[in-house]
Amino acid sequence: MSRKEVLVLRDLLGSNKAVAAEIRQQLSARGILVLNLISSPGSGKTTLLEKLSEMLCPEYSMAVIEGDIETERDAERIRAKGIPAWQIMTGGACHLEARMIGRLAPEIPSGLDFLFIENVGNLVCPASFDLGESLRCVLLSTPEGDDKPKKYPKVFSTSDCLLITKTDLVPPLPFDQERARKEALDINPRLMTFAVSAASGSGMKEFVDYLVSRLHSLRRSHA
Amino acid sequence: MSRKEVLVLRDLLGSNKAVAAEIRQQLSARGILVLNLISSPGSGKTTLLEKLSEMLCPEYSMAVIEGDIETERDAERIRAKGIPAWQIMTGGACHLEARMIGRLAPEIPSGLDFLFIENVGNLVCPASFDLGESLRCVLLSTPEGDDKPKKYPKVFSTSDCLLITKTDLVPPLPFDQERARKEALDINPRLMTFAVSAASGSGMKEFVDYLVSRLHSLRRSHA
Numbered sequence: 103m104s105r106k107e108v109l110v111l112r113d114l115l116g117s118n119k120a121v122a123a124e125i126r127q128q129l130s131a132r133g134i135l136v137l138n139l140i141s142s143p144g145s146g147k148t149t150l151l152e153k154l155s156e157m158l159c160p161e162y163s164m165a166v167i168e169g170d171i172e173t174e175r176d177a178e179r180i181r182a183k184g185i186p187a188w189q190i191m192t193g194g195a196c197h198l199e200a201r202m203i204g205r206l207a208p209e210i211p212s213g214l215d216f217l218f219i220e221n222v223g224n225l226v227c228p229a230s231f232d233l234g235e236s237l238r239c240v241l242l243s244t245p246e247g248d249d250k251p252k253k254y255p256k257v258f259s260t261s262d263c264l265l266i267t268k269t270d271l272v273p274p275l276p277f278d279q280e281r282a283r284k285e286a287l288d289i290n291p292r293l294m295t296f297a298v299s300a301a302s303g304s305g306m307k308e309f310v311d312y313l314v315s316r317l318h319s320l321r322r323s324h325a
Numbered sequence: 326m327s328r329k330e331v332l333v334l335r336d337l338l339g340s341n342k343a344v345a346a347e348i349r350q351q352l353s354a355r356g357i358l359v360l361n362l363i364s365s366p367g368s369g370k371t372t373l374l375e376k377l378s379e380m381l382c383p384e385y386s387m388a389v390i391e392g393d394i395e396t397e398r399d400a401e402r403i404r405a406k407g408i409p410a411w412q413i414m415t416g417g418a419c420h421l422e423a424r425m426i427g428r429l430a431p432e433i434p435s436g437l438d439f440l441f442i443e444n445v446g447n448l449v450c451p452a453s454f455d456l457g458e459s460l461r462c463v464l465l466s467t468p469e470g471d472d473k474p475k476k477y478p479k480v481f482s483t484s485d486c487l488l489i490t491k492t493d494l495v496p497p498l499p500f501d502q503e504r505a506r507k508e509a510l511d512i513n514p515r516l517m518t519f520a521v522s523a524a525s526g527s528g529m530k531e532f533v534d535y536l537v538s539r540l541h542s543l544r545r546s547h548a
Contacts, residue, residue: 110333142365143448143477144469173476194479196419196449223477224449225366226419245468245491248369253396254366254446256417268468271357271494306392 113237121200123209125234131324134210135317136217138233139236140257141241143223146178146267146300150241151218155183156294157310162317164216167206169198177301186211197221197228204234219255225250229257236320242286243268245275251285254291258286265309270299341454344423348430348457352371352548357433358540359440361456363480364464366446369490369523371399373464374441376523378406380533385540387439390429392421394445409434420444420451428459438540448473452480459543465509466491467500475506481509486517488532493522 103309127200129136135150139147145300158164164185168176177189188209190202198221210217221228240261242250245268251258258264264286266279283295349390352359362370374389381387388409391399400412411432413425421444433440442458463484465473468491474481481487487509489502506518517535519527 107333107337109453114330142367142446142469153458170476172478174474175476196447210364222441222449223365224419224447226445226447227450243367243468245466245494246365250366253393253398255395271468271498275494321396 103144109266115230117312118200121204121277122234124234125200125204126236129210129234129319132210132212132214133213133321133324134217135313135320136219136235136315137231137237137239138219138221138228138235139239139241140221140225140228140242140261141223141267142225142246145223145241145243145246147220147223147241148179149300150265150267150298151180151185151220152183152312153303153306154216154218154310155180155185157306158216158313159185162215162314163211163213164218164273165214167203167217169220169222171195175255176220182299192222195222196224196226197231198233199231199270200233201271216313225254225257229260237262237316239263241265241267244272244275248278248282249285250288251282251289258293261293262289263296264314265295266295268299268301269304270302271295333517337460338453341423342423344427344508345455345457348423348427352433352457353459353543355435355437356544356547357437357544358460358536359442359456359458360536361444361451361458361461363444363448363451363461363484364446364490365448366470368446368464368466369467370443370446370464371402372523373416373488373490373521374403374408374443375406375520376526376529377441377456377533377536378403378408380529381439381536382408385438385537386434386436387441388433388437388444390426390440392425392445393444394418395418399443407438415445415533418445419447419449420454421456423456439536444536448477449481460485460539461482462486462488464488466503467495467498471501471505472508474505475513478512481512481516484516486519486535487516489520491522491524492520492527493525 178188180187400410491510
């Protein structure tokens with residue numbers, strides 16, 4: 103990159119960071135656990151959210167912000183589950199930024215438990231943009247292959263938890279869960295790891311229990 | 326984006342375009358068909374190249390430029406097939422740029438038939454960077470879902486051909502080839518479309534025949 107490009111990138115990331123900190127402070131104080139879901143296209147983010155809506159609600163409440171380059175498709179899928187959803191269309195941009203979330207913050211209902219942000223399908227660029235989340239989750243689906251953490255390290259190094267998704271496809275797919283997990287933990291030893299199938303429900307209870315415990319921790323720390 | 330960001334992006338794309346045009350002119354004049362393969366992580370680009378090496382060689386010769394953020398893994402897989410491969414590690418950048426290819430151009434052997442460039446796994450950003458290719462191919466694997474073309478339109482609008490990959494996984498995966506193809510053709514009616522499985526070999530002969538016919542067209546136009 104040229105010096106001018108580096109300077110613009112630094113400005114962009116600096117101003118994003120300030121907006122994100124403000125969002126995190128406000129939504130945490132309101133007792134809302136905000137999650138940023140990052141993965142490649144088609145790793146199962148929307149299907150995971152559909153399954154979570156069945157498992158969390160009505161005991162807990164949730165809402166979803168959907169990030170896509172084009173189309174309102176994912177928000178429509180979430181709304182069909184009776185869950186409030188906002189669609190952000192980035193119009194070409196390869197990631198969400200904190201100011202896009204900040205514009206929606208006044209619309210977030212009071213008394214909400216979980217706010218999920220489904221980022222644009224991209225395993226690279228979204229990792230550089232803090233959205234004000236309390237938890238960042240990276241999804242890696244088994245068809246993508248167990249060699250991805252070291253090839254795309256930033257998203258693994260900046261996440262709080264890793265979800266290996268679509269585990270119902272192994273076998274026949276040759277995906278070594280231990281290899282993927284070990285590579286990810288080599289990059290980031292504090293990652294919480296889960297292996298789930300939203301289709302079969304396998305592993306979902308452990309992930310839901312983790313989300314609920316993180317919600318309670320957040321509320322204790324702001325009590 | 327701010328005005329400064331837009332200006333930097335315009336400079337970057339402008340200078341990339343000029344370098345790409347020079348690469349295309351030089352390599353086409355040498356009779357080399359250059360392909361730029363773009364897809365999400367784990368859509369099967371490297372496995373496709375392994376299969377192509379078995380089907381094209383030794384009748385034709387090929388070489389591969391591998392783009393990855395980190396690791397030399399993909400180039401090692403290609404070299405294990407006896408095919409020359411160069412690894413470009415972008416060190417964080419989410420796409421290849423023409424100048425990265427230009428630096429390698431002097432090393433490209435004379436008498437080569439096909440030069441495949443495997444871009445960084447990312448369905449978004451690589452679409453904006455011409456690498457000097459003669460053919461751009463977008464891969465969409467069946468586990469990613471048949472709803473992706475309209476969600477990620479730019480790569481489909483700028484490609485010459487679409488490869489639906491991993492067709493051996495349908496069923497059990499619910500992927501409607503006709504829906505995916507129709508969405509892609511709505512965006513770009515001149516797309517050539519193929520449905521392949523590098524694992525079973527299904528559909529590969531049609532794609533190989535297309536590559537060979539494009540090589541001959543290139544050579545006739547430069548004769």
